[in-house]
Amino acid sequence: MEKQSDFIREIIEKDLKEKKYPKVVTRFPPEPNGYLHIGHAKSICLNFGIAEEFGGKCNLRMDDTDPEGEKEEYVRAIIEDVKWLGFDFGEKVLYASDYFEKLYDFAVELIKKGKAYVCHLSPEEIKTYRGSFNEPGKESPYRNRTVEENLRLFEKMKNGEFEEGSCVLRAKIDMQSPNIVLRDPVIYRIKKEPHYRTGSKWNIYPMYDFAHPLSDAIEGVTHSICTLEFENNRALYDWFVGELISEPEKPKQIEFARLNLSHTVLSKRLLSRLVEEKIVDGWDDPRMPTLAGLRRRGYTPDAIKDFLKRIGVARNENLVDVSLLEHCVRDDLDWKAPRVMGVLRPIEVIIENYPEGKFETFECPNHPKRPEMGSRKILFAREIYIDEEDFSENPPPGYRRLTPQGEVRLRYSYKIKCKEIIKDEAGKVKRLICTYDPDSLKAERKGKEGVIHWIAKSNAIAVEVRLYDRLFTVPDPASYAEEFLKYINPKSLEILFPAYVEMQLGEKEPGSVFQFERLGYFCIDIKDSQKEKLVLNLVVPLKDTYSKKAP
Numbered sequence: 001m002e003k004q005s006d007f008i009r010e011i012i013e014k015d016l017k018e019k020k021y022p023k024v025v026t027r028f029p030p031e032p033n034g035y036l037h038i039g040h041a042k043s044i045c046l047n048f049g050i051a052e053e054f055g056g057k058c059n060l061r062m063d064d065t066d067p068e069g070e071k072e073e074y075v076r077a078i079i080e081d082v083k084w085l086g087f088d089f090g091e092k093v094l095y096a097s098d099y100f101e102k103l104y105d106f107a108v109e110l111i112k113k114g115k116a117y118v119c120h121l122s123p124e125e126i127k128t129y130r131g132s133f134n135e136p137g138k139e140s141p142y143r144n145r146t147v148e149e150n151l152r153l154f155e156k157m158k159n160g161e162f163e164e165g166s167c168v169l170r171a172k173i174d175m176q177s178p179n180i181v182l183r184d185p186v187i188y189r190i191k192k193e194p195h196y197r198t199g200s201k202w203n204i205y206p207m208y209d210f211a212h213p214l215s216d217a218i219e220g221v222t223h224s225i226c227t228l229e230f231e232n233n234r235a236l237y238d239w240f241v242g243e244l245i246s247e248p249e250k251p252k253q254i255e256f257a258r259l260n261l262s263h264t265v266l267s268k269r270l271l272s273r274l275v276e277e278k279i280v281d282g283w284d285d286p287r288m289p290t291l292a293g294l295r296r297r298g299y300t301p302d303a304i305k306d307f308l309k310r311i312g313v314a315r316n317e318n319l320v321d322v323s324l325l326e327h328c329v330r331d332d333l334d335w336k337a338p339r340v341m342g343v344l345r346p347i348e349v350i351i352e353n354y355p356e357g358k359f360e361t362f363e364c365p366n367h368p369k370r371p372e373m374g375s376r377k378i379l380f381a382r383e384i385y386i387d388e389e390d391f392s393e394n395p396p397p398g399y400r401r402l403t404p405q406g407e408v409r410l411r412y413s414y415k416i417k418c419k420e421i422i423k424d425e426a427g428k429v430k431r432l433i434c435t436y437d438p439d440s441l442k443a444e445r446k447g448k449e450g451v452i453h454w455i456a457k458s459n460a461i462a463v464e465v466r467l468y469d470r471l472f473t474v475p476d477p478a479s480y481a482e483e484f485l486k487y488i489n490p491k492s493l494e495i496l497f498p499a500y501v502e503m504q505l506g507e508k509e510p511g512s513v514f515q516f517e518r519l520g521y522f523c524i525d526i527k528d529s530q531k532e533k534l535v536l537n538l539v540v541p542l543k544d545t546y547s548k549k550a551p
């Protein structure tokens with residue numbers, strides 16, 4: 001395996017050299033309240049990658065300690081996505097909800113040590129009492145209750161004897177701490193909503209800051225890698241672990257910069273709004289930056305991993321241009337995808353001097369750089385389709401495709417010339433009457449001759465093609481907060497029917513990816529494509545049309 005290097009791997013290498021830990025244990029801890037997106041993939045590749053490289057292990061743990069919004073459906077999707085990326089999470093998936101009993105015992109232990117108390121201040125009061133960066137906090141009037149009273153009240157909270165919001169359990173740390181996170185944080189709250197795994201067994205649920213470090217410790221995680229927004233929480237993480245874990249090897253939290261990707265949003269909350277408001281067709285819509293969406297779109301795990309390797313892991317946040325991801329996809333598919341002929345917006349061409357009923361076949365390589373991928377025969381006959389864009393009545397300067405005056409080569413075949421243009425009532429070109437040059441196969445190919453793609457009618461099947469564009473018109477939609485939906489690209493999906501592709505595609509598996517010569521990469525949709533009607537998704541166009549458009 002090619003070795004990667006970054007500041008986290010350096011820390012781990014040093015820790016192992018100094019024998020601080022016998023072996024590395026990392027984890028990826030998603031909350032099952034939505035589908036994973038490509039930002040999560042950064043964390044997955046980092047955590048699983050490190051475990052593989054250093055001969056350790058990486059746990060997949062559902063961080064499911066808040067019943068609100070968590071669902072079995074998301075658990076299934078998360079597992080599928082991690083597997084799809086090609087990572088191994090050992091025997092089984094772990095669940096923080098399996099530690100509820102242990103976490104409860106930890107809370108009781110804190111109370112017994114005089115380091116936690118039940119507090120009846122309202123959420124607003126807690127917030128005010130906490131102070132601010134410039135203002136020290138004020139102690140809760142409930143702070144100095146006896147251990148016995150706290151134990152009794154906490155037990156009552158657990159048994160459901162209090163209403164939601166009427167009290168919480170707080171850690172007793174330091175209301176004067178310059179780090180606000182340490183000003184007696186809430187560690188348990190009452191929630192009477194059923195949990196998707198534990199049902200109505202619990203009336204209280206641990207807060208993330210409490211459950212997370214202790215779940216890491218329970219699992220023997222050595223390096224707890226998270227994103228920068230948790231930097232201030234590290235002191236709290238260390239406090240809980242220091243108070244409650246006796247083992248000498250304690251997990252070490254290390255923060256890195258999250259991935260931000262242009263022209264999309266990477267937040268489950270915002271993504272779920274796109275789903276709920278039906279702006280997209282579900283979490284796996286091919287325009288979504290979710291792993292399920294990217295998979296359906298035809299992106300590959302290799303391309304995603306290559307992208308993440310190129311952007312690396314560091315501590316400075318930035319907005320990565322999505323065109324880098326598209327570039328990686330192109331790079332990967334260029335090598336993998338067999339070439340086929342596809343015509344997106346067909347116009348009929350009748351080759352007048354080619355006899356009716358006659359046909360010929362031409363041998364075409366399936367991949368120009370990979371002879372081992374073999375070749376196939378494509379049919380040539382009197383009636384073919386070409387793309388609307390490959391014919392122009394009034395060609396702009398430099399146009400090298402078919403015009404009323406000029407000649408163009410059909411890829412792998414003859415040259416044709418246009419003789420007559422037939423239009424529909426709306427004035428749109430419907431059909432071209434052309435002639436072919438029977439000697440043009442042997443003719444010397446001059447450097448600059450125009451070449452277009454085509455497909456014989458009798459070798460074509462009509463398919464639906466879905467062309468995708470970026471979901472947002474601005475680079476950083478999340479910066480508009482709740483207004484982000486105003487920047488949805490109204491042209492992010494265009495459906496074409498009928499488009500024509502080689503008949504052989506009818507035999508291919510859903511998910512297969514092809515390069516339509518001269519156009520781009522297309523993949524058979526894994527959800528909507530059927531034997532009777534193929535549906536193909538645009539993965540990426542061959543050229544980066546955005547950079548080209550830029551001045």
Ligand code: ATP
Nearest residue numbers: 029030031039040042043226227258259266267268
């Ligand atoms: P979101 O902001 O999308 O809701 P989250 O952080 O709340 O994400 P979790 O399920 O808690 O979602 O995330 C699991 C792990 O993935 C966390 O360790 C988190 O740090 C990491 N992660 C989430 N988003 C990104 C991102 N954009 N880049 C890198 N890592 C991320």
Ligand code: MG
Nearest residue numbers: 030031063208
């Ligand atoms: Mg989270």
